Amino acid sequence: QVQLVESGGGLVQPGGSLRLSCAASGFTFSSYAMRWYRQAPGKERELVADITSAGGSTKYADSVKGRFTISRDNAKNTVYLQMNSLKPEDTAVYYCYVGIDSGMYYFNYWGQGTQVTVSS
Numbered sequence: 011q012v013q014l015v016e017s018g019g020g021l022v023q024p025g026g027s028l029r030l031s032c033a034a035s036g037f038t039f040s041s042y043a044m045r046w047y048r049q050a051p052g053k054e055r056e057l058v059a060d061i062t063s064a065g066g067s068t069k070y071a072d073s074v075k076g077r078f079t080i081s082r083d084n085a086k087n088t089v090y091l092q093m094n095s096l097k098p099e100d101t102a103v104y105y106c107y108v109g110i111d112s113g114m115y116y117f118n119y120w121g122q123g124t125q126v127t128v129s130s
Contacts, residue, residue, distance in 0.1 A: 012036040012119045014106045019124030030091040032106030040084040048102035096128045
């Protein structure tokens with residue numbers, strides 16, 4: 011059973027930093043790209059960052075480029091999102107995601123989310 015468990019969210023002042031973690035289980039973590047999404051109140055869920063299976067390539071939303079860094083530790087089955095220079099507009103619930111193609115079906119798996127609030 012695939013499980014994604016996020017942690018590390020909280021309340022931080024503008025300009026501050028947080029590091030989110032997503033612990034994965036139930037699948038071969040090192041074989042799959044991983045993503046972080048976020049959803050702010052009243053807005054659609056948006057892709058924040060993704061990382062390839064071996065961690066060799068990353069992509070970011072324009073709104074977080076230069077401030078956020080996605081990384082992974084395949085030995086620990088964990089993906090991270092380091093968030094620096096946080097802004098109030100970064101306030102959202104952050105979700106970890108993996109898509110798994112079984113050959114016949116494509117499955118989308120989400121974590122439960124972790125709240126990030128940027129406010130003074």
